[in-house]
Amino acid sequence: MATKIIHGKMQRLRVYAWEFPVRLTHWFNAFSILFLSITGYYIGDPFMHAYSSKQWIMGWMRLIHFIVAYVFLMSVIIRMYWAFMGNQFASWRECFPVSTEKRKEFMDALKFYFFIRKEPPYVIGHAALASFTYFLVFVVFIFEIVSGFALYSVSHPPSIVWTLLGGWLLNIMHLPTIRLYHHFVMYVILAFVPLHIYATWYMDPHEKNGLVSSMFSGFKFVPEKEIEEAEQ
Amino acid sequence: MKFVSDDFLQEASESMESLGDKGISRRAFMKFCTGMAALLALPASFAPKIAEAIRGKKPYLVWLEFQDCAGDTEALLRTTAPAVGDIVLDVFAVEYHETIMAASGKQAEKSLMDIVKNNKGNYFVVVEGSIPLKDDGIYCCIGGRTAVDIAREVCGNAIATIAVGTCATYGGIPAALPNPTGAVGVKEAVPNATVINLPGCPVNAENITATVVHYLTFGTLPNTDKLGRPYFAFGKRIHDNCERRAHFDAGQFARQWGDEGHRQGWCLYEMGCKGPETFHNCPTVKYNAGTSWPVQAGHGCIGCSEPHFWDTMSPFYRRLPKVPGVSIESTADKVGAGLAAATAAGLVIHGIGRAISPKKEE
Numbered sequence: 390m391a392t393k394i395i396h397g398k399m400q401r402l403r404v405y406a407w408e409f410p411v412r413l414t415h416w417f418n419a420f421s422i423l424f425l426s427i428t429g430y431y432i433g434d435p436f437m438h439a440y441s442s443k444q445w446i447m448g449w450m451r452l453i454h455f456i457v458a459y460v461f462l463m464s465v466i467i468r469m470y471w472a473f474m475g476n477q478f479a480s481w482r483e484c485f486p487v488s489t490e491k492r493k494e495f496m497d498a499l500k501f502y503f504f505i506r507k508e509p510p511y512v513i514g515h516a517a518l519a520s521f522t523y524f525l526v527f528v529v530f531i532f533e534i535v536s537g538f539a540l541y542s543v544s545h546p547p548s549i550v551w552t553l554l555g556g557w558l559l560n561i562m563h564l565p566t567i568r569l570y571h572h573f574v575m576y577v578i579l580a581f582v583p584l585h586i587y588a589t590w591y592m593d594p595h596e597k598n599g600l601v602s603s604m605f606s607g608f609k610f611v612p613e614k615e616i617e618e619a620e621q
Numbered sequence: 622m623k624f625v626s627d628d629f630l631q632e633a634s635e636s637m638e639s640l641g642d643k644g645i646s647r648r649a650f651m652k653f654c655t656g657m658a659a660l661l662a663l664p665a666s667f668a669p670k671i672a673e674a675i676r677g678k679k680p681y682l683v684w685l686e687f688q689d690c691a692g693d694t695e696a697l698l699r700t701t702a703p704a705v706g707d708i709v710l711d712v713f714a715v716e717y718h719e720t721i722m723a724a725s726g727k728q729a730e731k732s733l734m735d736i737v738k739n740n741k742g743n744y745f746v747v748v749e750g751s752i753p754l755k756d757d758g759i760y761c762c763i764g765g766r767t768a769v770d771i772a773r774e775v776c777g778n779a780i781a782t783i784a785v786g787t788c789a790t791y792g793g794i795p796a797a798l799p800n801p802t803g804a805v806g807v808k809e810a811v812p813n814a815t816v817i818n819l820p821g822c823p824v825n826a827e828n829i830t831a832t833v834v835h836y837l838t839f840g841t842l843p844n845t846d847k848l849g850r851p852y853f854a855f856g857k858r859i860h861d862n863c864e865r866r867a868h869f870d871a872g873q874f875a876r877q878w879g880d881e882g883h884r885q886g887w888c889l890y891e892m893g894c895k896g897p898e899t900f901h902n903c904p905t906v907k908y909n910a911g912t913s914w915p916v917q918a919g920h921g922c923i924g925c926s927e928p929h930f931w932d933t934m935s936p937f938y939r940r941l942p943k944v945p946g947v948s949i950e951s952t953a954d955k956v957g958a959g960l961a962a963a964t965a966a967g968l969v970i971h972g973i974g975r976a977i978s979p980k981k982e983e
């Protein structure tokens with residue numbers, strides 16, 4: 390699992406934290422969000438205008454939006470599947486800071502971000518605050534998927550597939566209201582993006598564990614004493 | 622090419638006798654029957670069947686008006702050549718219709734009650750207008766009886782009730798927030814009645830006729846969706862049958878009333894058209910005997926045939942509804958952009974905080 394390397398005065402272990410499906414879905418999600426936001430914004434507010442009837446701008450935007458929507462759906466499904474099949478760092482249990490220890494970690498991370506604590510809590514996988522945030526982000530993702538398919542379903546003849554993927558939402562919300570929230574929640578996701586990038590960029594030099602590169606390579610570099618503490 | 626058989630022509634001319642001296646030509650009658658077949662998504666070969674069915678029985682029909690503007694009555698009466706309205710009035714034996722009947726007062730109410738008593742389970746009711754339920758329904762009374770009381774008796778004993786217009790189907794404009802009279806549609810007011818919903822503001826008279834013609838021809842009401850609307854009229858979205866759809870896909874939009882795009886007949890999406898949210902057969906059947914419909918006339922759809930359209934589809938000239946709970950003028954984009962900007966600002970502040978906070982010991 391781990392290779393020992395020496396960094397400065399501190400012994401660090403090279404730990405395989407993020408397995409391939411975790412990294413893959415992370416980047417699929419990231420690019421899906423990028424494409425879905427651009428095309429989705431255009432669908433809500435067509436800022437480019439065609440000068441000829443031969444163009445197909447809205448057509449392309451919608452086509453890309455729908456194709457990427459499927460990619461995003463698959464990516465989210467794979468990630469949720471991996472929450473049950475993957476290693477301890479990918480597990481769904483990470484999402485809920487219920488144990489006393491996790492709750493402390495959660496508070497320590499909060500304190501760190503608010504400059505009350507100098508050291509971030511050291512963990513190999515997700516810190517409790519981060520994983521709880523990602524849980525919320527996934528709830529938001531699922532809302533976007535369900536509301537998106539609800540909107541998509543109305544241009545198709547009724548079928549059980551559309552009903553399951555999102556059509557059921559039409560029973561409890563009016564179509565324009567779904568459209569409003571589908572649009573609005575995009576901004577919630579877009580607000581999360583800089584937060585996420587900033588936090589990573591901020592944490593990386595503090596933890597010195599290769600946080601940023603770990604999402605490419607899967608490996609984190611964790612001080613030996615942290616692991617020993619964790620194992621005790 | 623021949624669309625109809627000789628038998629049909631024969632039958633059609635026989636039917637003409639029953640239509641009497643109404644000035645409807647045989648041609649107009651044939652056209653009517655084939656048109657009805659097309660509207661019900663039946664092959665043209667059904668036209669003779671329809672002609673026969675219409676010629677046969679004449680169902681009694683009573684037309685009730687509650688909290689309404691008589692717009693649906695107008696839609697029916699103002700149907701123009703080839704006198705569809707006349708044919709409809711001849712298809713039914715209209716026994717009670719507050720706006721067009723000659724009788725009035727006690728005499729009129731008596732004729733209504735006679736129908737209900739003598740033809741139990743053998744007449745149609747058309748209801749126009751919503752039914753108030755608040756304070757025991759006192760906000761709409763006719764001849765001293767509340768609307769809900771009348772509806773219970775008349776609709777409860779009918780073959781079927783055709784709720785016409787958005788008010789009779791889902792409460793419509795009287796039910797718009799804050800709904801002071803507690804207005805509801807017929808199905809909600811009289812849950813045990815057989816109700817078919819034909820929303821629209823006003824209803825398209827052709828859809829009423831087609832519903833009754835379907836019943837006369839097949840002996841059943843047309844299939845409906847979960848909102849009680851027949852699929853033949855409400856199975857497709859306006860946006861998917863709209864004549865401006867090609868401009869939508871191209872990316873050609875009118876952006877202001879009277880601008881170049883509007884004059885060119887481009888898509889009205891940016892002007893708030895609710896065609897993408899509305900199910901109705903307006904683009905194919907059109908109004909006033911196929912003359913026009915809102916989008917053809919250059920005005921976006923306002924979604925008038927959807928439940929609670931007054932609250933959910935407004936503002937009619939904007940793409941998205943207003944954000945509830947936030948100030949009146951806020952749109953989703955303003956609130957959303959504000960949220961994203963606040964996050965970015967928070968991060969900048971945090972960055973500054975980090976720069977000035979004492980450095981951690983290595």
Ligand code: SF4
Binds near residue numbers: 861887888896916
């Ligand atoms: S005018 Fe309205 S219904 Fe027609 S294509 Fe444009 S948005 Fe759709």
